[in-house]
Amino acid sequence: MLDLNLDFDSRDLDKQPLSESELDKLIANRDYKQFLNTRNDLYRERNMAEKPPTRPEAIKLMSQTPNLIRRPLLVRGSQIIIGFDEAAYRILALRAKP
Numbered sequence: 001m002l003d004l005n006l007d008f009d010s011r012d013l014d015k016q017p018l019s020e021s022e023l024d025k026l027i028a029n030r031d032y033k034q035f036l037n038t039r040n041d042l043y044r045e046r047n048m049a050e051k052p053p054t055r056p057e058a059i060k061l062m063s064q065t066p067n068l069i070r071r072p073l074l075v076r077g078s079q080i081i082i083g084f085d086e087a088a089y090r091i092l093a094l095r096a097k098p
Contacts, residue, residue: 008074013066020063026075032058034082037070 018026027035032055036043042065046053053061062068074081074089081088 008076013069013071017063017066018069020059023059023062023069026080027055027059030080035062035070035073037068040065040068042068 023035033052036048036052036058038049042061043049052058070083072081072084074092076092079092081092
């Protein structure tokens, strides 16, 4: 168990999906393909690894199918950590200490 004493707000994307505008703002100028969950059935069914959707299509699909978003998704200011990355969490915790 990783306990770094980080303060954060949690959002259950299954209960409160991100809207297309929220996803667009969140992804900003990042590679939207990094946000796609490669383990998701829809990802596999549509063969998105070989034929990735366009950015607008991906945003629409992620807003309609929250499990298509790679998780966890940790946002702190302009920094985003996509997927479980213990080293990145530790660095974030160190920077957060007063």
